[in-house]
Amino acid sequence: MVRPLKRGKACMSCRFLKIKCDGAKPICGPCQMHPRDDECEYADGPGRSRTKVLEDTVSRLEARLLELENPESSTPSVLLHDPYHTLKAQRLSKSPPPHTAEAPLIFPPLSPFSPTSTTSSLPSGRRRKTLTPMEPNTELLGSSGSSTSPVRYSIPIPYLGLEEPSLNILQGSLDQFIPHAQQFGFFMHIPTFRRSTLLAFPLGHPTRPTPGLVSVVHLLGTHFSQPESLLGQEVPLLTRAVQNVAMDLFGSHPNKLLHTLQAHVLLAYYFLRTGSLLEAKCRVGTAVALALGAGLHKIRSTNMAAPATLGLIQDQPFMLPLPTDALQEAERINGFWTVLVLHKFITVALESPSQVCGALEAPGMKIDTPWPIDMDHFEEGILPLDLRGNSTVRAFLNGHPGDGDSYTTLTTKAAILFHRAAHLTGQWSPTMTPRDQAAYDAAAKSVNTLIEAFRAKLAPISAYDTHDPVIRNILLTHALVDAASIKLHWIFAYAYSASKQICLTAARNMVNYGDLNLQEMGHMNPIMGNLWMTACLVFIDEISRTRQMKTTWPEAAAVEDELMESYRNGLTALSLFSQDSPLMRA
Known part of the structure; x- marks a missing residue:
C-alpha cells in the first residue's frame, strides 16, 4: 500500500523534476522505478544533502563576487595583519652584533633556495643559525610557481657540513701536502699556515685558515698519501672542499679573499693533475677574476689609481685594505704571480695556438706588482719600504729583466717566456702579408733574444x-x-x-x-x-x-x-x- 504524499516531504530529485513523490525512505518510488545518477535525497535528512551543499556554495561565491565588484560598499570578510611587523622594526633598528674572537663563527649550510644565500633570502624572522644541514641525497623539487618563487635545484645536492677531521688526521694530511705544496701553487708562508691550521679553535675561527682552504689542503694531503683505506674518501672530500670554498667569501673571515684565492689555485692544480680539464679551467678563471678584482696586480704601483667606471665607492676602484704586516703583503704579491703562472700554463696546455691569450694579456692590461719572493727564506725586511713596481711584465719583455731574481721569480719569468713563444706561434701563418711578416719576425727575434739571455743566466x-x-x-x-x-x-x-x-x-x-x-x-x-x-x-x-x-x-x-x-x-x-x-x- 502506497503511503499518501505529504506536502513538503518530496525528495530533492522529484521536486526538481516536478513529479509526484510518495516520500518513501530511504528511496522513493519514482527514484526506485527510474534510477538516476543523483542519489535520492531529502531536505530534512540527518545531514546536509549534496544539493544543499552546492546551493550554499553558489550563494557564497555570488556574495564574494559581489563584494569584489564593489569593494567600497562592502566590509572584508577577513582582516589580515602582519604578525612579524614588530620583529621587522626591531631588526631594522639594530645592527648585527660584531663577531668576537671568543665566539665561533656560524656558517650557514648550503641552501637549496639560492647558491649565494644571505640572511635577506631567508623567510622573515628566521635566523640563519636555526637552519640544519640537509640529509644526504635529499630530493629538491623545482617550483613552477610565480617569478617570486625561490630558485630550487632539480638534482640531489648532499651537504656535508663544515666538519673537519681529527687533529691527528689533519696533521697527517699536512705532512703529506707540505713537501709538495709549492709545486701545486701554494704561495702562503708554510710555517705560519701550518701553525694556524693546527690551532685548537673551531673550523672558521678568524685565527685559522678558512674552512675551504683547510678542506682543500686535507683533500690534497689525502690524494698524495694514496693509502688503500682512504681511496674511497677522496670523492666526498672533494665535494666538501668545493662546497666550503664556495661559501667562504660570504663569511666574515678577515683573510677570506686571499685564502679563497689560494683554495681555487690548489683546486685548479688538483683538477689538472687528475685530468678534469674543464674544471681546472673554471678554477683558473675564478682565480684570475679574484686577483684582478682585488687589485693584486697593482701592489706597490707607482701609477695613480684611475677612478672607478661606475663610481660606486666614492669614485675610486675597489681595493683590498692595507696589509697588516710585511708577511701578508708578501703573500699577496706571490699570490698574484702564482695565478699568472697558472693562467699561462692552462692557456698553453689546453688552448689552440691561435687562442693562447687571456685576461692577463688583454689590451690595456698593466701589471705593476713587484716580482715574487721566496717564502722559504722570508724575513721581515725582505720587502724594502721604497720598493715600487711599474709595468713589471712589459719591462721584462722589453729587455729589462731586473736584479735579485729569486727561485720563484725565475720560474715566473720562464713561464712568461713560454707563454709568449706559444702566443707568437699561434699568430704565424704562411699567408701573412709582408707587413705582418715583418712585424712577426721582429717580435720573434726579440723573444728569442730574451730566451737565450735568460738561459745564459x-x-x-x-x-x-x-x-x-x-x-x-x-x-x-x-x-x-x-x-x-x-x-x-x-x-x-x-x-x-x-x-x-x-x-x-x-x-x-x-x-x-x-x-x-x-x-x-x-x-x-x-x-x-x-x-x-x-x-x-x-x-x-x-x-x-x-x-x-x-x-x-x-x-x-x-x-x-x-x-x-x-x-x-x-x-x-x-x-x-x-x-x-x-x-x-x-
Whole structure:
C-alpha cells in the first residue's frame, strides 16, 4: 500500500523534476522505478544533502563576487595583519652584533633556495643559525610557481657540513701536502699556515685558515698519501672542499679573499693533475677574476689609481685594505704571480695556438706588482719600504729583466717566456702579408733574444744538490725555457736547419737530468707532463725524418739510436709520474 504524499516531504530529485513523490525512505518510488545518477535525497535528512551543499556554495561565491565588484560598499570578510611587523622594526633598528674572537663563527649550510644565500633570502624572522644541514641525497623539487618563487635545484645536492677531521688526521694530511705544496701553487708562508691550521679553535675561527682552504689542503694531503683505506674518501672530500670554498667569501673571515684565492689555485692544480680539464679551467678563471678584482696586480704601483667606471665607492676602484704586516703583503704579491703562472700554463696546455691569450694579456692590461719572493727564506725586511713596481711584465719583455731574481721569480719569468713563444706561434701563418711578416719576425727575434739571455743566466741543474727541495723549481724553470725555444722554432724546423737544431738541443736538455733520480723528486708540477710530451714529439718527428734518409745518409742509423735513447728518457719520466697522474698518463 502506497503511503499518501505529504506536502513538503518530496525528495530533492522529484521536486526538481516536478513529479509526484510518495516520500518513501530511504528511496522513493519514482527514484526506485527510474534510477538516476543523483542519489535520492531529502531536505530534512540527518545531514546536509549534496544539493544543499552546492546551493550554499553558489550563494557564497555570488556574495564574494559581489563584494569584489564593489569593494567600497562592502566590509572584508577577513582582516589580515602582519604578525612579524614588530620583529621587522626591531631588526631594522639594530645592527648585527660584531663577531668576537671568543665566539665561533656560524656558517650557514648550503641552501637549496639560492647558491649565494644571505640572511635577506631567508623567510622573515628566521635566523640563519636555526637552519640544519640537509640529509644526504635529499630530493629538491623545482617550483613552477610565480617569478617570486625561490630558485630550487632539480638534482640531489648532499651537504656535508663544515666538519673537519681529527687533529691527528689533519696533521697527517699536512705532512703529506707540505713537501709538495709549492709545486701545486701554494704561495702562503708554510710555517705560519701550518701553525694556524693546527690551532685548537673551531673550523672558521678568524685565527685559522678558512674552512675551504683547510678542506682543500686535507683533500690534497689525502690524494698524495694514496693509502688503500682512504681511496674511497677522496670523492666526498672533494665535494666538501668545493662546497666550503664556495661559501667562504660570504663569511666574515678577515683573510677570506686571499685564502679563497689560494683554495681555487690548489683546486685548479688538483683538477689538472687528475685530468678534469674543464674544471681546472673554471678554477683558473675564478682565480684570475679574484686577483684582478682585488687589485693584486697593482701592489706597490707607482701609477695613480684611475677612478672607478661606475663610481660606486666614492669614485675610486675597489681595493683590498692595507696589509697588516710585511708577511701578508708578501703573500699577496706571490699570490698574484702564482695565478699568472697558472693562467699561462692552462692557456698553453689546453688552448689552440691561435687562442693562447687571456685576461692577463688583454689590451690595456698593466701589471705593476713587484716580482715574487721566496717564502722559504722570508724575513721581515725582505720587502724594502721604497720598493715600487711599474709595468713589471712589459719591462721584462722589453729587455729589462731586473736584479735579485729569486727561485720563484725565475720560474715566473720562464713561464712568461713560454707563454709568449706559444702566443707568437699561434699568430704565424704562411699567408701573412709582408707587413705582418715583418712585424712577426721582429717580435720573434726579440723573444728569442730574451730566451737565450735568460738561459745564459740560469745555473746548470748539476750545480744544485739533488736532495734540495728547490731542485724541482729549477728543473721546471729549465724545462719552461727549453719548451719556449721549441714553441718558437718548431714551425720552421722543416725549412731551416738552425731552427731544427735549436729544437733538438732544447728537447735533449729537457730529458737529460744528469745525476738526478726522478723517483726521489716527489710530486712534480702537472705542467711537466706537457713539457716532456713536447720534447718527445720533437724526437718522434726527427726519428721519422731520419728513417726516410737511411738510404742516402750513412750516419742515419747512429743518429736514430741517439734520438731513440733521448726519446726513451722522456717516456721514462712520463711513465714514472703517470702512475698517480691521469694527465701525464694521457
